[in-house]
Amino acid sequence: MASIAVRSEQESSERLLAGDIRALRKARGLTLAEIGLRLGRSVGWVSQVERGLSIPSLGDLRAFADLFGVPVSLFFSHDVPIEKERGVVVRAGNRRRLGTSDSGLVEELLSPDLGGSFEMLRSVFAPGAELKTEARRPTEEAGYVASGTFDIEISGVWHRLAEGDSFRFDGKPFRWRNPGAEPAVVIWVVSPPVY
Known part of the structure; x- marks a missing residue:
């Protein structure tokens, strides 16, 4: 058995x-x-x-x-111990981690898999971390700042966001940085999934 x-x-x-x-x-x-x-x-x-x-x-x-x-x-880390939760629920201790603290950005996949029309990530930006080179993806993206201070540049315009603030953009060039002394936690949604 x-x-x-x-x-x-x-x-x-x-x-x-x-x-x-x-x-x-x-x-x-x-x-x-x-x-x-x-x-x-x-x-x-x-x-x-x-x-x-x-x-x-x-x-x-x-x-x-x-x-x-x-x-x-x-x-890796597809382990979901309860069969009826596979593909539906992601427990806090079973999130797939992406990135390292050395890079200044650690992300956890909040979505059960990459098969849907969007993915949801919990992104933790270390103090002083930044994306120096502009990125652009063929995606629609949105984020919610759960804690900390977070700067995002969208199409050349910088926006300073604090806890409770949110943003959205579609296929535009962007950069980010954490100007604060504490980690910034952002819940990030990307459609279609890029990870």
Whole structure:
């Protein structure tokens, strides 16, 4: 009986991984053929990975992470101990962490997976952290400052936000910084998902 439960949990994690890879490919506007070419793999293999029929090796996961511009840690921590909560609930202790404190930004995926039309993140910006180079994504983004002070530049205009303030922009260039002495916590929503 225990081996059936372990196998079921493993299959569930494999389905979540497959869905995340498919969602990232679609969010980047890439075809199966383009992914296969960039990874040096066949289109059939990429398709099987996306359908959960082939399990990528750790090296393959690193290659996917590099290709999509995400940390390899995104592909792990799919463990949801209660079956009925898989794909629905994310418990505080089971969030997937992205980034490191060394980078000044640590994000936690609040969404159960990357398969929906948006993703929700809890972003913690260290004091003094900043995105120096302007970023621009083909996404609609919104955020809510849960604590701290947070500056965001949207299309060349800086906005200073405090706890309780929020923002939204669509496909515009942006930068951010934490000018305060305390971490800034921002709940960030991105559509379509980019992680």
